[in-house]
Structures are given as structure tokens and as C-alpha cells.
Amino acid sequence: MRAADESGDPLVLASAARSGTHALLANGRYDDAMELGETTAVWLSSRIEEDDPAALSLLGMIHLRAAIAAARHQDRATATNLLGRAETLANRLGSDENHWQTSFGPTNVVLHRLSAELDLENVSYVVEHGDIDVDHMPPERGVSHRIDFARALTLAGKGDDAFTELRTAEGTSPQLVRNNPRVRETLRDLIKQAPVTGGARSSELFAMAQRCKAVQ
Incomplete structure (x- = not known):
């Protein structure tokens, strides 16, 4: 952030702030993440007025990440407000x-809205609206969505569909899937939901759970 500030370029500063938002979220500092988003909006105000696509994208993504912060804080009103600002x-x-x-645009707003609803425990919304095309998105964004969608499907008792999403995600980016705590949680729940044979060590589900270190 210091180096970005010294550059004198608001876009560089906003990009650093975006990384800072991710770091704050990872450490559970939700209020700080949302405050950084508000500060960035001030830095970019003139570029936003000019419809600079880079400024729109950087501020949009910061709003989306701040919305996730609010959702994880169970603050639906703030999350909804931030998602609306990102959508605009x-x-x-x-x-x-x-x-x-x-990777900012209308699709990423939809994906973050689904992620926020999952954090807010609105599982039925995610199940109903989560089957969307993410093949044109960068792999990490598409994989993240499939993980969230699989989680919602699992919670809704749709184990087969959930496992299909996880397999597709793993095929796209094995490392992102195998190192994700939500994937491990989902796989453990799928094993509990599966018939007796589904939890056998020879099953495809159990094999994936071993690859993801969800089971021994």
C-alpha cells in the first residue's frame, strides 16, 4: 500500500487496496475490509465519473469483496447495498x-451474490439460481462458484449433483479444490449422506475425499 501510494496513480492504489481487502477478509477483519472499500471509492471518484473501465472494475470488485465480508458478518442490509452498487x-x-x-462484470456480480446468500444461509436461493455458465470465467472464479454451489446442493440433500460440481471443479483446478476447507466439509457431509457403499474406500467419493484430505 505504501508503494502504491507513492506511485501517485489511483488505479495502482485501488489495485493494492483490492489485495488488502482480500488479506483483511482472510484474517476476519470484516469491518476494516468494508472501510477500505469506502476509502477506495473516494480515491477513484473522478475516474468513475468518466466511466474509466479499469476504475469501474477495480471499485466493483472491492464492493463485491466487501459484500462478502458483510455477509460473513451476517449483515444482510450492508451486503445487499454493496452488491447493488457493484451491479450498477x-x-x-x-x-x-x-x-x-x-474478472469484473455482470456475471461476477451474480456469482458473488450467490456466495453472499450462501454465507447468509439462504441455501434455497443458491440451489435455485446457482446453475449458471461459468466456463468463460477465469478458472479460479468458476471453481470458487462450483464449490459454493456444491455446498448448497449438499445442504439441500442433492448429493449426486453436488459431487458432480466438485468433480468438474477438480478437473479444472485440482489445487484450488484440494486445498479448500469448504470442499473438505462438503465431502465429509456427502459421505455421511451417501448409502453404506458410498463411504467405502473403493468409492469415487471416498477417493476424492482422500485426495482433498477430508478423510484419512
Whole structure:
């Protein structure tokens, strides 16, 4: 952040702030993450007024990450507000883009809305709206969505569909799947839900659980 500040470029500073938001979220500092998002909006205000696509994308992603922070804090009102602000920016951008490696656009807003609803325990919403095309998105974004969707399907008792999502995600990015705590939790629940034979060590489900270190 110091180096970005010294650059004098608000886009560089906003990009650093985006990384800072991720770091704050990872450490459970939700209020700080949301405050950083508000500060970034001030830094980028002039570029936003000019519809600079990079500024729209960077601020949009910070709003999305802050929305997830609010959802994990069980603050639905703030999460909804931030998602709405991100959606407005995505509509101004007009399409799914990847300025400054943000992958920001209308689709990413939808994916974050689903993730927020999952954190807010609105499982039925995620199950109903989660079957969307993510093949055109960067692998990490698509895989993250499939993991969330699989979690919701598992909680809704749709084990076969959930496992299909996890297998697809693993085929796209094995490392992202095998090192994700939510995947481990989902696989353990799937094993509990499966018939007696489903938990056998020879089963495909159990094999994936071993690869992801969900079981010994």
C-alpha cells in the first residue's frame, strides 16, 4: 500500500487496496475490509465519473469483496447495498471484462451474490439460481462458484449433483479444490449422506475425499 501510494496513480492504489481487502477478509477483519472499500471509492471518484473501465472494475470488485465480508458478518442490509452498487458499476461497464485481472462484470456480480446468500444461509436461493455458465470465467472464479454451489446442493440433500460440481471443479483446478476447507466439509457431509457403499474406500467419493484430505 505504501508503494502504491507513492506511485501517485489511483488505479495502482485501488489495485493494492483490492489485495488488502482480500488479506483483511482472510484474517476476519470484516469491518476494516468494508472501510477500505469506502476509502477506495473516494480515491477513484473522478475516474468513475468518466466511466474509466479499469476504475469501474477495480471499485466493483472491492464492493463485491466487501459484500462478502458483510455477509460473513451476517449483515444482510450492508451486503445487499454493496452488491447493488457493484451491479450498477457492472451495468455501466456493460460486459464481462478482465481489466487489471479483476474478472469484473455482470456475471461476477451474480456469482458473488450467490456466495453472499450462501454465507447468509439462504441455501434455497443458491440451489435455485446457482446453475449458471461459468466456463468463460477465469478458472479460479468458476471453481470458487462450483464449490459454493456444491455446498448448497449438499445442504439441500442433492448429493449426486453436488459431487458432480466438485468433480468438474477438480478437473479444472485440482489445487484450488484440494486445498479448500469448504470442499473438505462438503465431502465429509456427502459421505455421511451417501448409502453404506458410498463411504467405502473403493468409492469415487471416498477417493476424492482422500485426495482433498477430508478423510484419512
